[in-house]
Amino acid sequence: MRVAVVGGGPGGLYAAALLARQGHRVEVWERGAPxxxxxxGVVLSDDTLGGIERADTVVHxxxxxxxVRWDDVEVVHRDRLLTSGGHGFAALGRRRLLEILHERCAGLGVRLRFRSPAPDAWxxxxxxxxxxxxxGVHSATRESGAAHFRPTVTEGRCRYIWLAADFAFDAFRFEIAETAHGVAQLHAYPYSADSSTVIVEMREEVWRASGLDLCDEEESAARCAKLFADALRGRPLRGNRSAWTRFRT
Ligand SMILES: Cc1cc2nc3c(=O)[nH]c(=O)nc-3n(C[C@H](O)[C@H](O)[C@H](O)COP(=O)(O)OP(=O)(O)OC[C@H]3O[C@@H](n4cnc5c(N)ncnc54)[C@H](O)[C@@H]3O)c2cc1C
Structure with a gap:
């Protein structure tokens, strides 16, 4: 079969590798650079990793x-720490994940076209x-084929921003802060020996009342670092094309 893959994110690359392994001729279009x-960082549960191992031991x-591996989930609420163990998680940087999938695809003869917007899927x-x-989550193909796919898209009521800290948490950490404007939550985990993903999330009305809707990336990172200074051990947060957005399903 000749296969065209629109989008070279983790989903497109992994599909490309698995199809190429079966002997199909696969081409991937990715509008971004490698x-x-x-x-x-991206965290994967033991369950997900089991699926990857069964599908392709080389990628696994x-x-x-x-x-980076860990087992604990920590929840901090009103200065009380609750720890739940035995979960089994592993994480790595999203960029490294993509590099591994690029290498696997190239080794299997997949043609990867970077900086190349895909032709229309139809x-x-x-x-x-x-x-x-x-x-991806804003799939133009799903939109242009809406009459056929009939998708239902819902957006969460919270705003979140995806940031990072330059040290490794030793567990999945969920920390709840009660601010003058309402509740905000930190969600953090390590993805390398010296880096952690940090997601800060709050209801839309809390976000607006806090004035975070008027902050750019740098100011948002600084204000989130101040709000969760204890959890972050006083360290700063940094962004990477980070913006306040909503989760979509
Ligand atoms: C804050 C946050 C934290 C997350 N944490 C985790 C986590 O810990 N673990 C986990 O498993 N998942 C996590 N996810 C989800 C994860 O990011 C997604 O599941 C994953 O990125 C989906 O991969 P994808 O390939 O489907 O889409 P994407 O990663 O969005 O990739 C789509 C690609 O298609 C390209 N593209 C789009 N249109 C075109 C076009 N017309 N032509 C060419 N290229 C095009 C885009 O440039 C992009 O590279 C998280 C997501 C968010 C927002």
Whole structure:
């Protein structure tokens, strides 16, 4: 089969590798550069890793060499720390995850086109046997094919921002802060020996009342670092194309 994959994120690349392993001729279009990604670390549960191991041991082994691993989930509320153990998580940087998948795809003969917006999926379908639409949470393919796919899209009521800290938490940490404007939550985990993903989330009305809707990336990072200074051991936060947005389902 000739396969066209629209989007070279983790989903598109992994699908490309698994299809190429089965002997199909696969091409991936990615509009960004190879090292051009948003966000920071990605955490995978033991369950997910089991699925990856069964599907492709090469990718599993490459991920295994990079992982930071931990078991605990910590919840901090009103100065009380609750720890729950035995969960089993592993994480790595999103950029490194993409590099591993690039290498695997290249080794399997997948043609990777970077800085290349994909042709329209419906046009690709005329010349390819299979088109994989892996163009992300704001998928233009899903939109242009809405009459066919009939998607239901809902947006969460919270705003969140994806930031990072330059030290490693030793657990998944959820910390709740009661501010003058309402509740805010920190959600953090390590993804390398000296870096952690930090997501700060709050209801839309709390976000607006706090004035965070008027802050740019740098100011948002500074205010979040101040709000969660204890959890962050007084360390700063940094962004990477970080903006306050909502989770979409
Ligand atoms: C704050 C946050 C934290 C997260 N943490 C985790 C986590 O810990 N663990 C986890 O498993 N997941 C996590 N996720 C989810 C994870 O980011 C997504 O599940 C994953 O990125 C989905 O991969 P994807 O390939 O489907 O989409 P994406 O990663 O969005 O990739 C889509 C790609 O398609 C490209 N593209 C789009 N349109 C075109 C076009 N027309 N032509 C060419 N290229 C195009 C884009 O440039 C992009 O590279 C998190 C998400 C967020 C927002």
């Amino acid at each position: 090292d051009d990604t948003f966000g920071f 082994a490459a991920l295994g060499a990079e992982f 046009a690709l379908a005329k010349t390819y046997d299979l088109v994989v639409a892996a163009d």
